[in-house]
Amino acid sequence: MDRKILAGVITFALALNLPTVDVSAGKPKYTEQEVANGGSISGVVKYEGPLKEVRIDLMKEKNGETCSKHPEAKDGVRFDHKILSSNGVLQNAVVFIENIEQGKAWGKKDRESFTMFHFKNCDISPAITVIRKTDKGKKTGNLTVTTHDGGVLHNPIGYLVSGASRKVLFNKPLSSEVLIADATKSLKRFKRKDKHFFLQCGQHNYMEAEARIVWNPYYFITDANGLFKLDQVPAGKYKVTAWHPYAGEHTQEIIVSEGTETPADFAVKSTAHR
Incomplete structure (x- = not known):
């Protein structure tokens, strides 16, 4: 597009008080505004498919004695349950609205300390969560990694995942001298097309989080009953997705009316998983 024409389009949009446009991404940025008489979306995420668990022989890995103190370890072995599902519902699925341009404000926690990972007993918690691009001008607090394993060297490495490829975002070793790593600045590199973040310990590669x-x-991240609720949603038609890094995803269009709770169940089906 001609630069003069592009500049004219942006000026015209600003004059009409339209949402700010992220020209590089081709998508409007999210704008916070008061939501009067908003609706909600609630339901359950169901799962049909195999479970996934990874057997970890801790005594064959680094720091076996310490890592075997994990509460779920038995005789030096523990299982990492990648898919948690019982009675046909899916736990730890992320349900989110994809195509909303304006609505409720981010919460106080979202602004101050959004994502916090903890390394303890050679495990990472939370195992599945959400992460966001660092706001302009913010230098700390958007992503922190804390170790609680004294005397054990952990090496958090953050990746941007796209299909089968991974791109390193940060590499920040932890130790008894360095207990907290802050990777806030690294998340400024996110682009609107980016979807999936992966965290792994470079010293114990079975330690993973998504x-x-x-x-x-x-x-919303579903609980053990697969339940979720999105509230203060402006009336409109939205693309809503239930996503799980191992089980898969399900997307549907949902119409929300003012002051109304809209029921919406999701069905994640998988014959195989990564």
Whole structure:
């Protein structure tokens, strides 16, 4: 597009008080505004498919004695349950609105300390969560990694995942001298097309965590009953997705009316998983 024409389009949009446009991404940025008489979306995420668990022989790995103190370890072995599902529902699925341009404000926690990972007993918690691009001018607090394993060297490495490829975002060793690593600045590199973040310990590669990159505050991580609720949603038609890094995803269009709770169940089906 001609530069003069592009400049004219942007000026015209600003004059009409339209949402700010991220020209490089081709998508409007999210704008916070008061939501009067908003609706909600609630339901359950169901799962049909195999479970996934990884057997970890801790005594064959580094720091076996210490890592075997994990509460789920038995005789030096523990299982990492990648898919948690019982009675046909899916736990730790991220349900989020994809195509919303304006709505409720990010919460106070979202602004001050959004994603916090903890390394303890050679495990990472939370195992599945959400992560967001660092706001302009913010230098700390958007992503922190803390170790609680004294005397054990951990090496958090953050990746941007796209299909089968991974791109390193940060590499920040932890030790008894360095207990907290802050990777806030690294998340400024996110682009709107980015979706999946992966965290792994470079010293103990079975230590893993996953996160969905979110671009607005309309998200929910399902509980053990597979339940979710998105509230203060402006009336409109939205693309809503239930995503799980191992089980898969399900997307549907949902119409929300003012002051109304809209029921919406999701069905994640998988014959195989990564």
